[in-house]
Amino acid sequence: MSEIHVPARPGGRVALVQGGQTFGSLTNLVSGITEASTPKWWWPAFLTSLTVLSVGVGMAAYLISTGIGVWGLNSPVGWAFDITNFVFWIGIGHAGTLISAILFLFRQKWRTSINRFAEAMTLFAVACAGIYPLIHLGRVWLMWWLFPAPNANAIYPNFRSPLMWDVAAVSTYAIVSLLFWYVGLIPDLATLRDRAAPGLRQRIYGFFALGWRGAARHWQHYEMAYLLLAGIATPLVISVHTIVSMDFATSILPGWHATIFPPYFVAGAVFSGFAMVLTLMVPSRVIFGLENIVTTRHLENICKILLATGLMVGYAYSTEFFIAWYGGNPYERFTFMNRAFGPYGWAYWVMVTCNVLSPQIFWFKKARTTPWIMFVISIFVNIGMWFERFVIIVTSLHRDFLPSSWGMFVPTWVDIFEFIGTFGLFFTLFLIFVRFVPIVALSEVKAVLSDQNHEMQHVERAAS
Amino acid sequence: MKVSSNDQLSVPRPRGWRLLFGLISLSLGLGLLSMLGLASNQRQFGFSYLTGFTFIASLGTGTLFWIMIHHITDAGWSVVLRRLLENYSKSLPLLLVLFVPIVMNAELVYRWTTSVEESVLAKQSWLNLPFFAIRGAIYLLIWSGLAWWLATTSSRQDATADPASSKRMQGASAPGLIVLALTTTYASFDWLMSLEPTWSSTIFGVYFWAGSIVGSLALLTLAILGLHAAGWLRNTIRTEHLHDLGKLMFGFTIFWAYIAFSQYFLIWYANLPEETSYFIARRTGSWNGLSWSLAIGQFLVPFLLLMPRTFKRNAPILGFAAAWILLFHYVDMYWLVMPTLHSEGVRVHWLDLTIPVAMLSGTLALTTWLSLGKPLVPVGDPRLSESLAFHSS
Numbered sequence: 001m002s003e004i005h006v007p008a009r010p011g012g013r014v015a016l017v018q019g020g021q022t023f024g025s026l027t028n029l030v031s032g033i034t035e036a037s038t039p040k041w042w043w044p045a046f047l048t049s050l051t052v053l054s055v056g057v058g059m060a061a062y063l064i065s066t067g068i069g070v071w072g073l074n075s076p077v078g079w080a081f082d083i084t085n086f087v088f089w090i091g092i093g094h095a096g097t098l099i100s101a102i103l104f105l106f107r108q109k110w111r112t113s114i115n116r117f118a119e120a121m122t123l124f125a126v127a128c129a130g131i132y133p134l135i136h137l138g139r140v141w142l143m144w145w146l147f148p149a150p151n152a153n154a155i156y157p158n159f160r161s162p163l164m165w166d167v168a169a170v171s172t173y174a175i176v177s178l179l180f181w182y183v184g185l186i187p188d189l190a191t192l193r194d195r196a197a198p199g200l201r202q203r204i205y206g207f208f209a210l211g212w213r214g215a216a217r218h219w220q221h222y223e224m225a226y227l228l229l230a231g232i233a234t235p236l237v238i239s240v241h242t243i244v245s246m247d248f249a250t251s252i253l254p255g256w257h258a259t260i261f262p263p264y265f266v267a268g269a270v271f272s273g274f275a276m277v278l279t280l281m282v283p284s285r286v287i288f289g290l291e292n293i294v295t296t297r298h299l300e301n302i303c304k305i306l307l308a309t310g311l312m313v314g315y316a317y318s319t320e321f322f323i324a325w326y327g328g329n330p331y332e333r334f335t336f337m338n339r340a341f342g343p344y345g346w347a348y349w350v351m352v353t354c355n356v357l358s359p360q361i362f363w364f365k366k367a368r369t370t371p372w373i374m375f376v377i378s379i380f381v382n383i384g385m386w387f388e389r390f391v392i393i394v395t396s397l398h399r400d401f402l403p404s405s406w407g408m409f410v411p412t413w414v415d416i417f418e419f420i421g422t423f424g425l426f427f428t429l430f431l432i433f434v435r436f437v438p439i440v441a442l443s444e445v446k447a448v449l450s451d452q453n454h455e456m457q458h459v460e461r462a463a464s
Numbered sequence: 465m466k467v468s469s470n471d472q473l474s475v476p477r478p479r480g481w482r483l484l485f486g487l488i489s490l491s492l493g494l495g496l497l498s499m500l501g502l503a504s505n506q507r508q509f510g511f512s513y514l515t516g517f518t519f520i521a522s523l524g525t526g527t528l529f530w531i532m533i534h535h536i537t538d539a540g541w542s543v544v545l546r547r548l549l550e551n552y553s554k555s556l557p558l559l560l561v562l563f564v565p566i567v568m569n570a571e572l573v574y575r576w577t578t579s580v581e582e583s584v585l586a587k588q589s590w591l592n593l594p595f596f597a598i599r600g601a602i603y604l605l606i607w608s609g610l611a612w613w614l615a616t617t618s619s620r621q622d623a624t625a626d627p628a629s630s631k632r633m634q635g636a637s638a639p640g641l642i643v644l645a646l647t648t649t650y651a652s653f654d655w656l657m658s659l660e661p662t663w664s665s666t667i668f669g670v671y672f673w674a675g676s677i678v679g680s681l682a683l684l685t686l687a688i689l690g691l692h693a694a695g696w697l698r699n700t701i702r703t704e705h706l707h708d709l710g711k712l713m714f715g716f717t718i719f720w721a722y723i724a725f726s727q728y729f730l731i732w733y734a735n736l737p738e739e740t741s742y743f744i745a746r747r748t749g750s751w752n753g754l755s756w757s758l759a760i761g762q763f764l765v766p767f768l769l770l771m772p773r774t775f776k777r778n779a780p781i782l783g784f785a786a787a788w789i790l791l792f793h794y795v796d797m798y799w800l801v802m803p804t805l806h807s808e809g810v811r812v813h814w815l816d817l818t819i820p821v822a823m824l825s826g827t828l829a830l831t832t833w834l835s836l837g838k839p840l841v842p843v844g845d846p847r848l849s850e851s852l853a854f855h856s857s
Contacts, residue, residue, distance in 0.1 A: 238722070260670065
């Protein structure tokens with residue numbers, strides 16, 4: 001099948017909706033995913049995820065009942081898997097907001113096919129991330145101390161600590177992301193409601209559709225609300241990873257204290273998030289038959305963003321190294337030499353290989369248009385970005401200023417199974433999402449299709 | 465849609481020659497006047513010259529960045545703007561000539577050329593005059609080469625209207641942007657950061673880049689409004705395009721503030737003596753006032769001015785905002801350079817006015833000369849109709 005171009009002449013762009021779709025066929029395709037009977041693979045997948053999740057819950061219960069000593073943390077490595085996994089998951093979330101908010105402000109219409117999916121991923125990733133700071137508290141029942149609630153103990157949160165800003169930033173981000181996602185969902189939920197036979201299903205979708213009837217006035221309010229939320233979410237998503245970076249960069253620790261951290265972390269977050277979008281999207285578009293909506297052009301764009309953001313983190317790695325030498329501080333120099341050639345040197349080179357070298361294959365169009373290649377690379381990037389956080393956190397801590405206080409970090413089985421458990425949570429939520437919620441922003445794709453048809457007619461009229 | 469036939473697409477010769485003559489006279493006049501300053505106070509001249517040079521260099525690299533970012537993203541809306549950027553970027557080779565006095569005055573400006581401090585000597589393999597000069601020449605040659613190749617390829621497309629040219633320019637822009645990012649970073653380390661040879665900041669290159677992209681947008685906006693005032697391109701570059709330029713200036717004003725704040729805040733918070741020295745110098749005496757004026761002038765004022773939709777679509781207000789941004793971009797360069805010379809406080813010298821104006825009018829004269837009689841929009845670009853029909857929202 002040949003690709004449709006708009007307009008059909010040199011310089012025309014590849015159409016975003018392929019395969020001669022109409023409004024009706026799009027509605028049937030996307031709504032059909034939630035309306036068809038449960039696919040055979042769904043229950044086994046769901047039960048597996050649930051099992052993995054329960055392992056994570058078990059680990060958390062063991063940790064809370066016993067103490068955080070069951071993790072491999074020690075002195076000097078007081079932060080390791082917990083914060084690594086927190087930053088890893090938070091970073092993954094960023095792609096969703098980037099696609100839904102920042103690409104919206106940049107009028108990138110290709111976002112409409114993947115934004116719903118990516119935003120859902122954001123919410124689930126933030127949920128996974130949120131676990132770690134809580135259970136790392138040790139006495140999780142005192143978590144309310146994190147909030148500025150006046151209390152009888154005369155203990156008040158230290159607002160000068162970036163960890164407190166994290167609480168505010170991440171929870172605000174979670175709420176705004178949820179609102180943004182939900183506002184975008186309303187017209188599509190109404191579509192599902194209208195297609196459902198009278199009964200419980202119709203009542204539930206009807207409840208969440210908030211009485212949407214598709215009136216012009218509804219659309220006008222919806223568009224304005226969406227634009228405003230995009231405007232709010234854009235600085236918010238940047239602030240979240242900026243503050244995460246400040247958890248490290250406000251310290252005076254060599255390897256953590258670098259002024260480039262805020263933009264470097266934001267770029268890394270987008271990089272890791274897009275990798276996860278690709279990991280999930282490559283199989284999903286085939287399983288749900290979405291190839292005409294999430295086309296090769298969409299995948300190619302994602303690959304290009306991976307290449308660009310991979311180069312940005314590469315820029316940060318190299319600049320840090322240069323300045324570590326140029327700055328002349330012996331501790332800084334040692335930290336970076338130790339990072340690359342010390343006992344955790346292997347982790348550093350895994351990071352460089354996965355994050356900087358592996359995306360270079362996307363210079364080739366063949367790689368950008370071959371799903372299995374991008375799937376493999378996306379897995380590499382997921383691994384590389386996890387190692388990036390591990391390298392930053394552990395290698396900066398494990399060799400203290402005095403060699404007498406040097407140490408090593410080795411994860412315990414609780415560390416490892418807790419991390420695996422978060423994947424259980426992520427995929428459990430994800431499987432529920434694909435089963436009950438329209439996974440493509442139907443009304444937005446229809447708007448793209450409408451523009452596309454309009455332009456085609458225009459060109460045809462001009463030609464005749 | 466075709467380019468509107470009642471629109472003048474190239475600068476007509478007689479008026480163009482008058483403009484060129486004016487710019488050259490201004491440049492030469494102020495340039496010669498500045499020579500008097502060189503004779504009377506060579507050290508002041510060296511620093512004022514560096515301020516002007518980095519200002520002009522940042523506008524050139526910023527322009528080159530915009531050309532390549534438009535190519536690489538396959539942007540449709542901005543095609544009508546691109547030729548103006550390309551024409552300005554063709555003035556980059558002039559910087560090779562302007563770089564010579566930087567090297568000649570280096571011993572008066574850069575402490576590391578003569579310092580015997582141990583911490584400075586430790587960097588001698590990087591901070592030494594021959595290598596500094598060679599690196600500078602390499603950066604400038606790369607920028608000039610990129611700019612000329614892109615501009616001439618685009619000009620040739622005017623006649624051929626060959627879509628393959630667009631593909632070639634797009635392909636070259638990907639490695640081009642990588643090279644530009646690295647060279648701009650190291651140029652800012654060499655020319656500006658090394659003024660304080662014991663101080664360093666990993667974000668410094670990004671800071672310089674953030675200023676340069678917003679400054680070059682402001683220059684482009686002013687150039688368009690100038691052409692409009694003279695009656696050219698009014699129906700080609702419309703309010704829709706200006707509105708988008710306003711949005712971009714708004715966005716990158718915030719980006720500059722974000723980077724500037726990140727740098728200041730992390731150094732302030734960690735409070736390490738080897739790093740805070742930079743900001744202590746800029747918060748002492750009247751420098752404190754200038755630092756505040758930078759925060760207000762390069763962030764708050766354009767942020768508020770460019771927020772309302774109606775302001776972005778209003779030529780006088782947009783023009784005022786662009787001129788303001790360009791002025792404060794210069795103040796930013798001044799703020800980076802001058803505390804090294806005048807640690808006692810802000811001492812504005814008349815050379816701080818004559819040198820940048822002489823340089824800017826020089827680059828604009830070269831731009832005008834190279835674009836006389838040629839179309840001011842890429843008439844052979846396959847995306848031109850898309851750009852002409854563009855509607856901002």
